[in-house]
Amino acid sequence: KMATIPIPQQLGFDEEETKAFNELTRRERRRFDALPDNNSKIAFIQAMVEKEKSWREKS
16 A cells, blocks of 8 residues: 655645645635646646745735
């Protein structure tokens, strides 16, 4: 039985991206899981990171 590699490692996420991934809500996670390929999953997470950053800068 192969060890499953965590998704952030599979997709080469950096620290911020991994944090964003780990903080996805159930709805966001379902949307993430439904994406067709790794490129769209990476883009989804990067968008979450950007959203998080701009939200933090505003507050």
